[in-house]
Amino acid sequence: MGVGIDLYFWSLKETADPRCLSPDETMRMNRFVYPEHQHAFLAARSGLRHVLGRITDTAPDELVFSYGPQGKPALAQGPSFNLSHSKKLACLAVHPTTVLGADIEGFREIEEGVAERFFSAAEYAALQELSGGAKEAGFFRCWTRKEAVVKALGGGLSIPLDAFDVTLDASGAQLTRLESAYGNASDWALAPFQVGSQMMGCVAAQTDGTPITLQVRSAPNGLEFAA
Numbered sequence: 001m002g003v004g005i006d007l008y009f010w011s012l013k014e015t016a017d018p019r020c021l022s023p024d025e026t027m028r029m030n031r032f033v034y035p036e037h038q039h040a041f042l043a044a045r046s047g048l049r050h051v052l053g054r055i056t057d058t059a060p061d062e063l064v065f066s067y068g069p070q071g072k073p074a075l076a077q078g079p080s081f082n083l084s085h086s087k088k089l090a091c092l093a094v095h096p097t098t099v100l101g102a103d104i105e106g107f108r109e110i111e112e113g114v115a116e117r118f119f120s121a122a123e124y125a126a127l128q129e130l131s132g133g134a135k136e137a138g139f140f141r142c143w144t145r146k147e148a149v150v151k152a153l154g155g156g157l158s159i160p161l162d163a164f165d166v167t168l169d170a171s172g173a174q175l176t177r178l179e180s181a182y183g184n185a186s187d188w189a190l191a192p193f194q195v196g197s198q199m200m201g202c203v204a205a206q207t208d209g210t211p212i213t214l215q216v217r218s219a220p221n222g223l224e225f226a227a
Helices: 023-031 035-056 114-118 121-128 132-153
Strands: 003-011 065-067 073-075 080-086 089-095 100-106 164-166 175-178 188-195 199-206 212-218
Touching: 003 035, 003 188, 003 199, 023 035, 035 080, 035 089, 073 080, 080 132, 080 199, 089 100, 089 199, 100 132, 114 121, 114 132, 121 132, 121 164, 132 164, 132 188, 132 199, 175 188, 188 212, 199 212
Parallel strands: 003 212, 080 100
Antiparallel strands: 003 089, 065 073, 080 089, 100 199, 164 175, 188 199
16 A cells, blocks of 8 residues: 555636635736736636635635745645646645645657756766657656656755656656755655656655555546556
């Protein structure tokens, strides 16, 4: 038995409810210049509130979030959660208590030099051993695993992406190195997953090394999920 983490997916194309947003969320939404970005924010936050409202038996507009130094939201009474969205799909990871982070990324063109700039030396070397489709998949495995770790740590851009190493292979995802300022690598577990053929994802959680098991609790019809 591993640490069970629930996943909730929804489409950002769905009609969203602006009435459930807090005043600060409405202000953040209105800062976006383009209407499509405003709607994506609204659909993501509205969905987040509705899912957490069902879990906590609270009206969506009555949820009160606190925010960490780098803006990571939390609920004082739990559960622990983390939200990510990409290509009109939102993903929410939830556990009653475990510190966690989640990331999904739709495949897109990779700009020259991104991996060399943002990956650790070990990760970049592992990526250079791959080619073609395997290299593309390896890039997004690495990217989502690193983003999930950073989001779990809650430090945002203050955490250098070369401060830790993750594996790039499809199975046996691991956090193999973590600078001591951020804890011990052995305390963390990674659970990668794939959505369809063009999207990677990962959940990182501080489980004292206990493996993670993922359970999809809700998703749009026809969503293909593989852990």
